[in-house]
């Protein structure tokens with residue numbers, strides 16, 4: 066059986082995790098440039114772990130400047146099999162209140178200023194993201210959240226916006242009423258798409274910090290309110306992460322949903338027409354199928 070390695074991408078407010086044995090910050094180079102920061106590696110309950118702060122320690126990356134491809138490549142390169150994103154977000158639902166967590170299962174991608182694929186001219190690949198998150202990993206996150214006493218909602222649609230400004234009230238109402246979204250954030254895409262291209266199981270726990278700007282009783286998004294909620298949410302996020310190794314175990318059966326085989330038939334460019342430079346860059350992400 067393959068070995069589980071858990072990767073955690075910590076969002077706003079979550080810049081490190083504690084309790085790792087043999088903890089060390091490792092600098093990883095990738096063909097897509099440097100990741101957001103060094104990666105904290107170690108073991109928890111005997112399971113190898115890797116933690117990457119999405120915005121870097123000190124929060125240096127904006128949602129548009131996060132090096133999404135380098136981050137996913139670096140985790141894959143380290144041997145990560147399962148990626149958990151922990152992300153701050155606004156809520157479009159009365160019942161999804163600040164302090165609650167949502168285990169996401171769908172996205173609407175409205176970002177426009179980011180590199181969204183590892184593939185391109187010289188190596189064209191198409192993966193399905195109809196179901197962008199891994200149900201097996203999402204179930205483990207939900208179990209961990211419940212065990213930690215967190216109020217958690219199963220399933221939710223995330224509107225990924227470019228930012229960095231928050232939405233206008235008209236946009237907020239559009240996303241809530243016409244698009245049917247449940248939460249909003251700035252980083253869930255293209256991260257989820259890239260994890261699928263890299264054949265990684267991916268789950269996202271959205272930590273609600275605010276009601277965005279549609280809510281008649283809550284007015285505009287206020288960053289100082291968000292920061293106040295981020296601290297307690299981050300503590301809950303760390304508690305959730307601590308519980309994952311026991312739930313996932315050290316041995317890993319193939320993903321029943323096929324996340325770890327997403328590239329099996331995805332690459333259309335004939336071997337003789339592939340760009341050797343791009344194929345070389347894809348060594349970690351697609352080496353399994355490119356050889």
Ligand SMILES: CSC[C@H]1O[C@H](OP(=O)(O)O)[C@H](O)[C@@H]1O
Pocket residue numbers: 075076077078119120127128151152153154228250251252253291
């Ligand atoms: C702190 S408010 C806006 C900021 O927070 C979220 O980041 P992340 O998803 O990395 O937790 C949101 O997407 C924005 O980038």
Ligand SMILES: Nc1ncnc2[nH]cnc12
Pocket residue numbers: 153154155156226231232249250251274275276277278286291
């Ligand atoms: N209301 C909101 N919109 C976009 N990103 C967010 N992150 C936290 N709250 C948010």
